[in-house]
Amino acid sequence: MSTNLALAKRPRQKDHPLWFLIPALVVLVVFFFVPTLFNFVYAFTDWSSFKSAINFAGIDNFTSLFTNGTLLNSLKVTLVYAVLVAVFQNAFGLGLALLLERDTRINRAVRVAFFVPVIMSALAVGYIFQALLKPDGALNAILGWVSGAEVSIPWLGDTTWTIVVVAIVHSWKWMGLSMLIYLAGLKTISDDVLEAGRLDGAGRWTMFRSIRFPLLAPAVTFNVATALLGSMNGFDIVQATTEGGPGGTTELLNIFIFRTFGQGLFAQATTMSLVLFLAVTILAFPVIRYLRKREDVL
Amino acid sequence: MSTTATAVRRAPRRRFRFSFQPVAAILVAVLVLGVPFWLVVATAGKDRAEALDPDLKAPSQWHLLDNFATVFTDGKMLPAFFGSLLVMVPAVVGVLILGSMAAWILGRRGGRLSAAIYALAISGIVLPPAVVTIVLLLRQLGLAGTALGMIGVYMGMYLSTVIFFVTGFVRTIPHELEEAARVDGAGPVRVFTRIILPLLRPVLATATILICLYIWNDVFYALFVIGGRIDTLPLNLYQVASAGLYLQNWHLIFAYIILMSLPLLITFMVAQRRIISGITSGAVK
Numbered sequence: 216m217s218t219n220l221a222l223a224k225r226p227r228q229k230d231h232p233l234w235f236l237i238p239a240l241v242v243l244v245v246f247f248f249v250p251t252l253f254n255f256v257y258a259f260t261d262w263s264s265f266k267s268a269i270n271f272a273g274i275d276n277f278t279s280l281f282t283n284g285t286l287l288n289s290l291k292v293t294l295v296y297a298v299l300v301a302v303f304q305n306a307f308g309l310g311l312a313l314l315l316e317r318d319t320r321i322n323r324a325v326r327v328a329f330f331v332p333v334i335m336s337a338l339a340v341g342y343i344f345q346a347l348l349k350p351d352g353a354l355n356a357i358l359g360w361v362s363g364a365e366v367s368i369p370w371l372g373d374t375t376w377t378i379v380v381v382a383i384v385h386s387w388k389w390m391g392l393s394m395l396i397y398l399a400g401l402k403t404i405s406d407d408v409l410e411a412g413r414l415d416g417a418g419r420w421t422m423f424r425s426i427r428f429p430l431l432a433p434a435v436t437f438n439v440a441t442a443l444l445g446s447m448n449g450f451d452i453v454q455a456t457t458e459g460g461p462g463g464t465t466e467l468l469n470i471f472i473f474r475t476f477g478q479g480l481f482a483q484a485t486t487m488s489l490v491l492f493l494a495v496t497i498l499a500f501p502v503i504r505y506l507r508k509r510e511d512v513l
Numbered sequence: 514m515s516t517t518a519t520a521v522r523r524a525p526r527r528r529f530r531f532s533f534q535p536v537a538a539i540l541v542a543v544l545v546l547g548v549p550f551w552l553v554v555a556t557a558g559k560d561r562a563e564a565l566d567p568d569l570k571a572p573s574q575w576h577l578l579d580n581f582a583t584v585f586t587d588g589k590m591l592p593a594f595f596g597s598l599l600v601m602v603p604a605v606v607g608v609l610i611l612g613s614m615a616a617w618i619l620g621r622r623g624g625r626l627s628a629a630i631y632a633l634a635i636s637g638i639v640l641p642p643a644v645v646t647i648v649l650l651l652r653q654l655g656l657a658g659t660a661l662g663m664i665g666v667y668m669g670m671y672l673s674t675v676i677f678f679v680t681g682f683v684r685t686i687p688h689e690l691e692e693a694a695r696v697d698g699a700g701p702v703r704v705f706t707r708i709i710l711p712l713l714r715p716v717l718a719t720a721t722i723l724i725c726l727y728i729w730n731d732v733f734y735a736l737f738v739i740g741g742r743i744d745t746l747p748l749n750l751y752q753v754a755s756a757g758l759y760l761q762n763w764h765l766i767f768a769y770i771i772l773m774s775l776p777l778l779i780t781f782m783v784a785q786r787r788i789i790s791g792i793t794s795g796a797v798k
Contacts, residue, residue, distance in 0.1 A: 228622065229701075230621075230691070230695060230701060230704070231617065231618045231621045231622050231701065232618070232701050233618065233622075235614045235615065235617060235618045235701070235705070236614070236615045236618050236619070236630065238611045238614065238615075239611040239612060239614060239615035239634070239672055239676065240615070240630070240634070242607075242611060242665065242668050242669055242672060243633075243634060243637070243669055243672055243673075245650075245654075245665065245669070246647070246650075246665045246666050246668060246669025246670075247637055247642065247669035247670065247672075247673075248633075249650060250642065250643040250646040250647040250649075250650050251640070251642075251643045251646075253643060253646035253649060253650060254643040254645075254646050257645075257646055257649065262649075311541075314534070314537060314538055314541065315538055317534070319535065321535045321538055321539065322535075322538055325538045325539065325541075325542045327785055328542055328546055329542070329545075329546065330781070330785075330789070331546070331550075331778065331781075332546070333726075334726060334774075334777045334778065334781050335730070335770075335774050335777075335778075336729075336730040336732070336746075336747050336750065336770075336773065336774065337730060337732075338730075338732050338747050338750055338751060338754075339747075339750065339770040339773065339774065342750075342754055342766055342767075342770065343549050343552065343553055343767075343770065344549070346552060346556065346567040346763055346767075347548070347549055347552055347567075349566075349567075351566055352566075352567065352568070353548065353552050353567065353568055353569045354548075356568055356569065357548070357569070387545070392792070395789060395792060395793050396793060398793070399793035444639060447641070448641050450732075450733040451730075451732055451733060451747075455754070469644075469733060472644065472645060473733070473736065473737075476645055476648075476737065481645060481649070484645045485643075485645045485646055488641075488643050488644060488645045488646070489643075491641055492640065492641055492643065495639065495640060495641050496639075496640065499639050500639070503639075
């Protein structure tokens with residue numbers, strides 16, 4: 216081996232041996248990629264707990280899930296839920312960040328308080344809101360006290376609006392995280408830019424709309440992407456509040472997968488798991504790419 | 514009281530003008546956080562009859578400690594706590610070590626192969642795990658319902674996150690530091706354990722926090738992999754809350770929620786500054 220200058224300067228390949236990758240790759244392949252590949256196989260079988268043999272079944276699972284409407288329903292519910300969560304979580308997070316932007320002692324304490332739901336179990340949050348949102352629960356009691364009349368809105372029993380309520384609960388749990396990301400984003404905006412805007416006579420709203428919000432693009436990207444991914448993989452909060460009801464109007468793909476798996480219909484659960492995989496792949500990557508592009512324009 | 518102290522200290526920089534902002538901030542916190550949290554504490558302090566319909570009234574008599582004792586003994590909390598630790602600790606240690614090893618190589622080596630492996634390795638951040646076929650695979654491996662299987666599943670899920678965070682960090686470490694050790698005759702293993710691993714501490718701290726948060730609170734994947742075999746705190750909460758025996762026992766459910774949230778809550782209170790800066794540093798470039 217001749218050690219000429221160029222080689223000595225650039226790190227040689229054997230200084231970073233490839234075998235360092237092997238343990239991580241083995242775990243990734245065995246516990247992540249192989250099951251994902253299995254998804255594409257077992258979705259086309261009749262695997263269930265009722266018989267020991269697993270036979271090829273073509274696209275039977277897809278046609279039956281499609282014709283009885285569950286596939287489209289769960290897919291629709293999941294997408295609506297994801298969009299609602301992305302909107303609410305970011306609106307709440309940004310609102311809180313703007314409200315608590317200044318570094319006062321009160322603001323710092325309130326920020327910490329808003330982070331508590333983030334570190335709580337999502338299942339626990341779901342149970343708390345199940346109690347809070349009962350027809351004779353605390354929220355209706357407060358509304359009744361404010362309005363002076365008896366209020367008994369079935370927050371978790373409406374076939375149209377419950378998905379919105381549950382999405383708000385999901386956003387309640389995670390808005391502290393979005394707030395922190397937005398606060399960090401607001402901090403990165405240089406004072407010179409803001410000063411220039413102020414000198415040009417921009418009011419608060421113009422400042423926000425034309426200067427601060429566009430400069431928050433990286434924070435928006437992160438928050439929208441994590442909110443979309445988190446809610447498409449959602450389970451805990453919906454399971455703890457509605458279990459997919461009323462009438463399947465909040466039945467996310469993961470709720471369906473869990474329920475069908477519990478019934479022993481493994482192939483159908485696998486099929487829905489594949490649908491979720493495809494939905495995330497088709498949706499998440501373009502969304503992230505779009506948001507990234509928006510950052511570049513600035 | 515302490516707020517007035519800072520106000521006085523900062524007074525010279527601020528105009529004496531009444532501001533609605535602190536009032537608004539506190540009002541929002543009380544309405545949005547105070548109501549649900551009070552509901553939890555108040556209900557957890559009631560007896561069964563009073564807690565039947567959870568409301569915001571203060572308990573006529575506080576039974577908080579009695580309820581804690583009940584869920585602790587009847588709710589099998591201690592085994593669940595150790596079950597949670599049993600799957601979380603090895604999984605976190607495992608992803609940190611394997612992830613850093615891989616990230617060091619991926620961050621240092623150029624070329625198409627490394628780029629392809631990196632792209633594949635971090636795809637798990639976005640892609641959802643195939644939860645049903647994981648169970649099938651674990652059965653074939655003889656790991657179904659075991660802690661080892663659960664640890665493997667968690668490692669497979671969160672390795673991507675670690676590799677993503679750490680690779681970015683590795684690229685900021687100057688080559689010269691490694692080079693100096695190499696001149697002294699250190700091999701790759703020595704360079705990694707003595708030079709790189711200690712330098713990765715801040716990013717590993719962030720990753721630890723994030724992954725602990727996910728695993729400690731996970732119920733979905735645990736239901737599939739170890740449900741009914743090993744108890745973890747969230748699994749146990751799920752059983753406590755959905756079992757017929759406990760139905761409508763809101764005082765016990767909320768007492769359980771308080772107790773199971775305490776470990777993370779205390780950790781957060783102690784290390785909040787680090788946690789918050791750690792989480793935000795990764796998100797906004």
